[in-house]
Amino acid sequence: PDAGKFPAPSPAAPAPTITASEDALFNIAGRFDVVLSLTDGEGRPSTAVVESVEKIGDVGVGALRTTYAVRGAFHDPAGKRLFQFRLDASTYAGLSYVRLEPTIVVDASEGVMQSIGELRLSLRPHDAPEQGRLGGDPGWAGAVTAPVRLFQRDDQQYEIQQPESGAAGVITGGKSPGWAEMQDGPGNVAVALRSFWQQWPKAMAVSPEGLRVGLLPAFQEGDFGHMEPWYKYQYLFEGTNYRLRTGQARRWEVWVDLNGNGESLAKMADAPLVVTPDSAHGIASDVWGAISPAGTADMAAYDAWADNLFEGYQSSIAAQRDYGAMNWGDWFGEREVNWGNHEYDTTYQFLVQFARTGDPKYFYAADAAARHSSEVDTVHHVNEDLNAHFRPSETFPARPGLVHQHTVGHVSGFYPEDTIRTLFVERGIGNSDKPYLCLDPFNLGHIWTQGMTRQYFLTGDPFLRETVEMIGANLAQLVEDRVYKFMGHSHCGRTTGWTLIALSGAYEISLNPRYLAAMKTLVDDALAEQDPVCGGWLYSLPRGHCNCEKAKHVGMAGFITAVLVNGISQYYTLTGDARIPDAVKRAVTFLDRDTWHEEWKDWRYTSCPATGPTNQMGVVVMAHVNAVRMAEDPEQLRILQMAWNTKFARLVGATPSGLGQGKVFGMTMYGCPEAVGLLAGQGMLLPAP
Numbered sequence: 001p002d003a004g005k006f007p008a009p010s011p012a013a014p015a016p017t018i019t020a021s022e023d024a025l026f027n028i029a030g031r032f033d034v035v036l037s038l039t040d041g042e043g044r045p046s047t048a049v050v051e052s053v054e055k056i057g058d059v060g061v062g063a064l065r066t067t068y069a070v071r072g073a074f075h076d077p078a079g080k081r082l083f084q085f086r087l088d089a090s091t092y093a094g095l096s097y098v099r100l101e102p103t104i105v106v107d108a109s110e111g112v113m114q115s116i117g118e119l120r121l122s123l124r125p126h127d128a129p130e131q132g133r134l135g136g137d138p139g140w141a142g143a144v145t146a147p148v149r150l151f152q153r154d155d156q157q158y159e160i161q162q163p164e165s166g167a168a169g170v171i172t173g174g175k176s177p178g179w180a181e182m183q184d185g186p187g188n189v190a191v192a193l194r195s196f197w198q199q200w201p202k203a204m205a206v207s208p209e210g211l212r213v214g215l216l217p218a219f220q221e222g223d224f225g226h227m228e229p230w231y232k233y234q235y236l237f238e239g240t241n242y243r244l245r246t247g248q249a250r251r252w253e254v255w256v257d258l259n260g261n262g263e264s265l266a267k268m269a270d271a272p273l274v275v276t277p278d279s280a281h282g283i284a285s286d287v288w289g290a291i292s293p294a295g296t297a298d299m300a301a302y303d304a305w306a307d308n309l310f311e312g313y314q315s316s317i318a319a320q321r322d323y324g325a326m327n328w329g330d331w332f333g334e335r336e337v338n339w340g341n342h343e344y345d346t347t348y349q350f351l352v353q354f355a356r357t358g359d360p361k362y363f364y365a366a367d368a369a370a371r372h373s374s375e376v377d378t379v380h381h382v383n384e385d386l387n388a389h390f391r392p393s394e395t396f397p398a399r400p401g402l403v404h405q406h407t408v409g410h411v412s413g414f415y416p417e418d419t420i421r422t423l424f425v426e427r428g429i430g431n432s433d434k435p436y437l438c439l440d441p442f443n444l445g446h447i448w449t450q451g452m453t454r455q456y457f458l459t460g461d462p463f464l465r466e467t468v469e470m471i472g473a474n475l476a477q478l479v480e481d482r483v484y485k486f487m488g489h490s491h492c493g494r495t496t497g498w499t500l501i502a503l504s505g506a507y508e509i510s511l512n513p514r515y516l517a518a519m520k521t522l523v524d525d526a527l528a529e530q531d532p533v534c535g536g537w538l539y540s541l542p543r544g545h546c547n548c549e550k551a552k553h554v555g556m557a558g559f560i561t562a563v564l565v566n567g568i569s570q571y572y573t574l575t576g577d578a579r580i581p582d583a584v585k586r587a588v589t590f591l592d593r594d595t596w597h598e599e600w601k602d603w604r605y606t607s608c609p610a611t612g613p614t615n616q617m618g619v620v621v622m623a624h625v626n627a628v629r630m631a632e633d634p635e636q637l638r639i640l641q642m643a644w645n646t647k648f649a650r651l652v653g654a655t656p657s658g659l660g661q662g663k664v665f666g667m668t669m670y671g672c673p674e675a676v677g678l679l680a681g682q683g684m685l686l687p688a689p
Contacts, residue, residue, distance in 0.1 A: 015091035016098050016258055018068040024124065025050065025070050025087055028098055029258055031186055032210070035122040036087055036102055038074045039218070041115025041241045046074040046082060064093050083108045097265075100254040102215060103463070106244050107381035112389045112413045115241040119216040121254060124209060127185035132206030134160055135179040135262050138171055144182065147207035151217060152176050152200045154227055155323040177270075179262030180204040182211050190260025194253040194269040195368065198328045215252050216242050216325065231337050231423060235409035236326055245413045246386045247379040247400070250326065251371065251463060276358040283355060287454075290625055292677040294357040298685060302676045305652045306353060309665060310362070316661035326410060329372030331662020334406035335429050338438060341377045341406045342369055344618075344666030347451025351458070352673050363458070370455040373448075374467035377404050377411065379441055389413060395484040396442050401474025405438055405446035412439040444486075445494040445563075447471065449505030456509055465509055472506025472515050475499055479518040487525045490539040493556055493564035496522050500567030504574060519571045526568060527583055535586030536594060536607075537561060546608035555607025558595040558614065561587065562623035569626035585631035588623055592639055601646040616647035618670030625674045641684045644675045 016029040024033030025048065038046040050072040067090045074082040086103040102121050108114050134140040134150045140160045142148070152158045158176045162169035178196020182189055191211050196202050201224070203214025221240050227233040236242055244250070255269045279293035294303045313331070316322075322332045327339065334340045347369040354362035379402040382390075389412070392398040404411045408420055417437060424435040449468045456464040478484050479499075486496045500519055507515035531538055538554050546553045565587050572580035595603040597613065603620055605611035614620070624640040627633065651668065679685050 015093050018089050032123040032125050037120050039117035043117055044077050046076055049075050066091050096258040098256040103251040105249045105380050106246050108246050110385055112385050113243050117241050118218040121213040123211040125184040129182045129184050131183040133181040135177045136173045144206055149203055149205040152197050152202040154200050155321055177266040179266040180211050181260055181262045182206055188260045190257045190262040190265045192255045192266040192269045198323045199325050231408050235414035245411045247381045249375040249380050274360040274363050279358050288355045289674050290678040291673040292680050298680040313661045313665040326376050329368035333660035334663055338406040339410045340662045342373050344670050345448035345451045346666045349669040351454045370452045374464050378467050401470040402441035403447045404441045405443045407438040444499050447502045449502045453505040453509045468506050468509050475503055476514050476518040479521050487529050490542050493560035497563035497567030501570050504570045523571050534590050536590035545606040553608040557606040558603045559617050559619050561591050562620040565623040581630040584627050588627040588636055601642050616643045621675050622671030625678050
């Protein structure tokens with residue numbers, strides 16, 4: 001948005017004060033009490049019990065920002081603890097804004113599923129409100145004599161309910177901007193919820209008691225029955241309650257302006273100003289790897305293609321209606337029925353483009369994606385019931401820091417396994433009567449932290465750091481236990497390679513030597529199993545990787561070898577371990593001799609010669625980028641050039657269209673900016689077709 005539309009900081013204007021309140025979590029400027037209210041699954045009001053309060057951030061004279069952090073838990077009427085809440089209130093020097101960040105972490109002591117009737121954030125004025133407004137087209141404005149609520153029923157429709165007017169007084173519209181205003185004695189106050197309609201259902205209300213933001217608003221049974229297919233949307237609702245799985249979290253961003261204009265506040269909340277460094281300077285730090293800034297002659301064709309692919313992703317989100325209270329930030333359609341849970345680290349792919357271009361649209365998409373991954377897909381708490389539900393093995397215990405792969409409902413527990421199995425079989429997913437259901441959180445081939453880590457670096461969001469360190473601690477413990485078998489099987493490149501990359505994100509965010517030590521253990525194990533003669537990792541191939549009947553070929557799927565190479569290369573980036581360049585060079589030489597087909601200008605799928613081409617998979621391209629950067633082998637550079645130019649000629653001629661572009665974006669982008677950047681530096685890019 002245009003910065004000129006928003007108030008500039010005024011040194012003479014002090015930030016709003018945040019003070020304790022006996023009847024609320026805190027008070028803003030002596031005008032409003034802030035209350036976080038929960039109704040449990042039985043319709044009973046719960047009590048928000050405060051356990052700690054502290055000021056964090058810049059504190060004192062001249063502080064640019066001060067954050068008042070409240071921590072506690074909801075308790076039912078009998079005093080039983082339900083789960084954790086957090087509420088941060090940040091003020092900014094010279095501005096009339098207050099940023100409220102309510103959070104719930106479902107750390108219940110028992111039960112797999114937890115039911116919530118309603119969760120709302122309220123601003124209760126000390127002076128009786130006089131006038132109110134609700135944003136929308138159409139909206140509502142009038143005297144505050146009775147509650148008036150805007151209810152965003154889905155991503156395409158809202159209704160403004162005026163109980164005193166009956167059915168005739170219902171106002172309907174499409175996408176609400178998600179703001180409300182109220183005039184009390186001192187003036188006008190506005191409140192706005194970021195990404196309001198995208199996170200349906202949501203509500204905004206004005207009443208004689210103040211302003212209410214429906215984070216998980218009350219609803220009637222059947223309100224969302226029209227949202228199909230059931231396996232995409234209905235997991236969240238049961239009767240008149242929401243269902244969250246133990247271990248999940250959810251956060252919201254609410255802005256308050258004490259000199260309020262709701263319309264401009266909502267625009268600011270949805271598209272905040274972003275500090276953007278010069279792309280060339282940012283990339284020169286080498287944090288982003290072998291990429292080139294956008295805008296040069298060499299990058300012109302690639303820039304247009306990458307932007308087009310992103311717009312295809314965004315169009316797919318809108319066309320598929322990939323929205324909802326627990327869905328926003330993710331993409332749908334993996335195996336037709338699964339939410340993607342950001343396979344291939346969509347967040348990181350967005351941020352690489354942000355680093356290259358400085359365009360904030362990539363930053364906004366990355367922020368939504370990182371928040372989703374850290375809150376919805378990551379396991380923040382495990383109780384005995386959830387542990388039993390997971391059925392962990394003796395080698396891989398269930399504990400916080402697990403991450404769910406792509407699955408129905410983002411995580412398991414919403415539906416019985418038989419229901420999911422029937423769905424998969426009926427739709428022919430897996431071509432088996434016993435398909436892999438993607439329900440457990442123990443698949444190490446689907447854990448990514450680099451995107452969340454870099455989003456933390458760009459925002460300072462403490463929840464992202466907390467989540468990445470929790471994932472890192474879980475993985476480090478798994479390595480330290482020396483019970484789980486990372487190496488020694490045909491899929492070990494995935495389990496070891498992706499774990500190395502995930503641990504690298506945890507190390508970068510904290511510089512905790514524990515994570516680096518775990519990476520060294522994995523690298524030592526991988527190098528010990530690398531064949532000293534051919535340079536590859538040799539295992540009997542499973543069915544699907546080799547369908548030969550007389551005997552199975554030996555080796556590994558090319559993309560799995562590449563993932564292992566990329567993980568080892570990440571360790572080299574952090575440590576400079578002198579063993580790595582030669583090991584990576586030999587591994588990529590094996591990969592090329594084993595699977596490269598000059599006539600295809602592509603690698604085949606596995607070491608089995610009966611398998612077909614792979615369309616220059618991104619992880620394999622990335623393995624060659626890593627090898628060339630370390631060892632500068634001319635043959636590997638030649639193959640990389642041929643594969644990339646062939647791939648790009650195909651991609652640039654195929655406009656992304658249709659649905660399901662989420663996975664397409666992540667898989668396609670992986671390794672692309674690094675390859676084009678390296679080749680541009682070598683003067684080896686072919687002219688755009």
